[in-house]
Amino acid sequence: AKDGGRNGCALYSDELEDKATENLWLQNELRHAIEREQLSLVFQPIFNHDGELVCCEALCRWHHPERGPISPAQFIPVAEDSGLIIGIGQWVLLEVCRTLKAMSEKGTPMPAVAVNISARHFNQIDFVERLLALLKAHQVSPAQIELELTEYALLSNLNAISERMQRLRSAGFSIAIDDFGTGYSSLSYLQSLPLSRLKLDAAFVGRIGTEAGNAIVRAIVDMAHSLMLKVVAEGVETEAQQAYLSSLECDFFQGYLLGKPMPASELVARRIAPSAQ
Ligand code: C2E
Ligand code: CA
Ligand code: CA
Ligand code: CA
Numbered sequence: 001a002k003d004g005g006r007n008g009c010a011l012y013s014d015e016l017e018d019k020a021t022e023n024l025w026l027q028n029e030l031r032h033a034i035e036r037e038q039l040s041l042v043f044q045p046i047f048n049h050d051g052e053l054v055c056c057e058a059l060c061r062w063h064h065p066e067r068g069p070i071s072p073a074q075f076i077p078v079a080e081d082s083g084l085i086i087g088i089g090q091w092v093l094l095e096v097c098r099t100l101k102a103m104s105e106k107g108t109p110m111p112a113v114a115v116n117i118s119a120r121h122f123n124q125i126d127f128v129e130r131l132l133a134l135l136k137a138h139q140v141s142p143a144q145i146e147l148e149l150t151e152y153a154l155l156s157n158l159n160a161i162s163e164r165m166q167r168l169r170s171a172g173f174s175i176a177i178d179d180f181g182t183g184y185s186s187l188s189y190l191q192s193l194p195l196s197r198l199k200l201d202a203a204f205v206g207r208i209g210t211e212a213g214n215a216i217v218r219a220i221v222d223m224a225h226s227l228m229l230k231v232v233a234e235g236v237e238t239e240a241q242q243a244y245l246s247s248l249e250c251d252f253f254q255g256y257l258l259g260k261p262m263p264a265s266e267l268v269a270r271r272i273a274p275s276a277q
Pocket of ligand 1: 044058073085089178234237257
């Protein structure tokens with residue numbers, strides 16, 4: 001603590017060290033989170049052009065007994081870096097299957113569920129086989145599941161990815177590209193893959209209302225449609241955003257304006273009584 005320059009430097013490395021310690025703590029706690037039953041799922045509704053609740057997205061939640069809720073924005077990157085994301089992804093798929101089965105047995109079936117699949121998990125050699133075995137064991141049809149992949153999952157061998165996607169489509173799954181526009185893939189590259197939907201990243205939706213923002217959103221929606229892909233707009237927070245997206249004939253809408261992530265029981269209740277919003 002003798003000279004200011006050194007001090008600034010020490011502070012910086014302390015912050016890095018704190019961050020590293022924090023991540024290590026998260027990683028160690030996350031390692032036991034499944035067996036300690038700290039993870040759960042919530043489901044965010046997705047609506048079509050007519051305002052019907054047609055599907056939902058499963059989102060993972062972590063409730064730590066001492067820390068309380070820890071955001072996916074914090075723990076998913078740690079899970080990715082440590083490889084724990086594969087076990088978590090498998091747990092999410094299992095929990096989605098259990099929920100689909102339980103809700104249909106209660107007579108209140110879920111709409112189709114979109115599941116986030118990390119690149120590391122998707123690139124496991126036995127991903128398709130394990131997924132099919134899981135669904136079979138729970139008597140869940142692939143038509144009830146949509147796989148959301150980020151552009152990051154498309155960075156390795158295109159032939160292998162295309163072949164894997166083809167098998168998934170043939171089995172009856174649909175596939176969406178998540179956070180579209182934030183990664184590296186061009187639309188023409190996506191054309192060679194058997195996709196069903198693009199999810200327009202919330203950052204673009206947030207720029208609607210400015211001239212440049214409107215132009216970008218229009219360009220993406222138009223190009224996606226010309227490639228025969230449906231578009232899901234995420235992060236819809238205002239009536240004005242929804243109105244603009246509707247004018248472009250955007251196909252699906254997701255966001256706090258229409259519904260926050262919620263437990264499965266609430267989602268099916270809302271499906272039965274859509275006026276109870
Ligand atoms: P994502 O896949 O892009 O999911 C959408 C995120 O936007 C969710 O955050 C959702 O709660 C939030 N959101 C929805 N509508 C609005 C809105 O109108 N405004 C704003 N500001 N946010 C909105 P969440 O649940 O915190 O998840 C964050 C990210 O963590 C997800 O982004 C996804 O990348 C990852 N994630 C969450 N659950 C899972 C999972 O089960 N597996 C994997 N691999 N990743 C997951
Ligand atoms: Ca997603
Ligand atoms: Ca997304
Ligand atoms: Ca996003």
